[in-house]
Amino acid sequence: MASVYSAVECPHCGRSASEDYYYKISVGYIVCRRCGYNAVRSCMPEEAIKYGHEIQENLGYGVCCQVSADGRRKMTLLNCYPDNLEEFKLEIENGDPELKESYLVTFLDGVFEIILGNPPENFHLTFEEYKEKMHEKYGGFEEFDGLVPIEN
Ligand SMILES: [Zn+2]
Numbered sequence: 001m002a003s004v005y006s007a008v009e010c011p012h013c014g015r016s017a018s019e020d021y022y023y024k025i026s027v028g029y030i031v032c033r034r035c036g037y038n039a040v041r042s043c044m045p046e047e048a049i050k051y052g053h054e055i056q057e058n059l060g061y062g063v064c065c066q067v068s069a070d071g072r073r074k075m076t077l078l079n080c081y082p083d084n085l086e087e088f089k090l091e092i093e094n095g096d097p098e099l100k101e102s103y104l105v106t107f108l109d110g111v112f113e114i115i116l117g118n119p120p121e122n123f124h125l126t127f128e129e130y131k132e133k134m135h136e137k138y139g140g141f142e143e144f145d146g147l148v149p150i151e152n
Pocket residue numbers: 010011012013014015017032033034035036037060
């Protein structure tokens with residue numbers, strides 16, 4: 001079934017999330033790589049379930065981006081507050097000792113805390129700021145049918 005992919009405002013942290021939206025039955029798969037929030041939402045839940053989409057919502061408590069020496073990137077969405085932060089840190093430092101691209105961020109009570117590394121510039125923008133930046137970079141959204149391009 002056809003879907004469109006666009007950046008949207010994360011309902012949990014207000015920064016930019018991405019959504020895979022199946023417009024015919026208005027089901028959206030939303031993933032936030034800032035706070036870790038992810039959900040399947042729909043304004044027609046009964047239709048959605050009929051087509052096999054499971055409506056759910058998982059709050060975010062942060063993200064862990066690990067880039068290994070051979071360039072493989074692993075993004076972990078934290079759906080509960082990590083009680084093993086030290087383990088995460090060690091694992092990251094083993095794979096990317098200079099912390100060139102890896103980072104670990106927690107999100108609790110609306111506050112982001114960078115535990116390790118340097119998240120990309122876009123990470124820090126609110127959705128409005130992000131949208132503005134994409135607008136300047138790629139031109140008018142008319143061409144994208146109102147969709148906002150997704151960047152890490
Ligand atoms: Zn978020």
